Amino acid sequence: xxxxxxxxxxxxxxxxxxxxxxxxxxxxxxxxxxxxxxxxxxxxxxxxxxxxxxxxxxxxxxxxxxxxxxxxxxxxxxxxxxxxxxxxxxxxxxxxxxxxxxxxxxxxx
Numbered sequence: 001x002x003x004x005x006x007x008x009x010x011x012x013x014x015x016x017x018x019x020x021x022x023x024x025x026x027x028x029x030x031x032x033x034x035x036x037x038x039x040x041x042x043x044x045x046x047x048x049x050x051x052x053x054x055x056x057x058x059x060x061x062x063x064x065x066x067x068x069x070x071x072x073x074x075x076x077x078x079x080x081x082x083x084x085x086x087x088x089x090x091x092x093x094x095x096x097x098x099x100x101x102x103x104x105x106x107x108x109x
Contacts, residue, residue: 023079
């Protein structure tokens, strides 16, 4: 029983680390790709006669930061905020409930 409990804790910790790793990867990709997109757009707009300020603060230049930033914020909430609201053991409780429901269903069939 103790070994099973420690295995469960290990799997739970591993799952959390994988979620964090995916979020950090998402954040790095967000920064790198948006920096490249912004640089290319600003340089292109400046070649078309705009000043740096006009090119940089153009909505189309900042739109990718905004839209993708909303997606990144949702991802951050799912990794950091949601466990604070529903509790760290939410997944475990939900799995247990679903397993019990299946057992009851099997019992009556």
